[in-house]
Amino acid sequence: MFTMPAFGRARLLAPVALVTAVFLAGCGTGDEAPAAEPTPATEEQSGAEHNDADVMFAQMMIPHHEQAVQMAGLAEERAGEEVRELATEIEAAQGPEIEQLTAMLESWGEEPEGGSMDHGMPGMMSEDDMAALESASGDEFDERFLEMMIAHHEGAIEMAQTEIDEGANADAIALAEQVVSAQESEIEQMTAMLGGSPSPSADTGDGGHGGH
Template identity: 55%
Template structure:
């Protein structure tokens, strides 16, 4: 009986030890699983909470829309003036400057049209250009169209200086009040580039 009882006690002890081991392993597995899940969640949370490269349409405000809607027709008129210089100007520097203006502003018009489309906003209508800073009147445009040679060169420089100064004012407003980073960058580029062209035309007028 003593031997049998010892065997039973030993068997019971082994069973208890095995259960304890399984419980410990199970707890370890659960704990590891918990840590893995926590690690996975913590590593994936920032990715899901941070937006992927947000499109321009998510950042614009009313000032950005106004900037694009006003600057498009403003640029379009500058391009029209530049086109006239190709056949009417006599001064090579005026012709070169006009070509430079067209080459810069044509792509900017397309860029701003793309913004308005992505923002779900309308492109400017025919009458939106009136009253903008530096915009030419129809009478001014007709006078420029009628001029040729040295007379055209002088009128072109005078009118384009006023036109550029108006664009610079609008660009500064966009930089101060806009929200879209790309629009503000373009506004800064317009301000910088057209200020340099204004200085160039002011120097031109001294010899025309």
């Protein structure tokens, strides 16, 4: 019987060994870890990227909007038709924004601030301002409401612009841009309703609206 020389068998086995090695390398051993995928924590961190400016914007804008909604509520039984309609629009716009800002803070693990910072915010009315507005009615209410809301809007725009300049969270910046656009338009509308620029000597209490 013919016996293949050893060197011949080696030459035939070498290609087989090479193919086997390539096949095993391609398939893996089964013990290797699967390709890394983004973890939920990583995705959440990316979606909720924020900085201190974002947190401050949300914490300050919530009570600021809440006061605007309170002012708008007073118009329901005190204002003329034109101002009452404007107040309804302001309340309808700022109520959902309060919910959005609150949800942002919750997603960041932050708490809404208390009332301690209220009077340090631009455009914020003092208790005397609010009492004077509540006691007015008719034309007096309309004029006082418009003057106060213009100052209030100016303060909101100032805070929103700071967020646009310094914030990191895309949703917060987009909301700030929305605030600037909407409230600048409303300021123009309210100024026209007053018949021009609001009087700088308007009596709105003790100046609790941040110098505006």
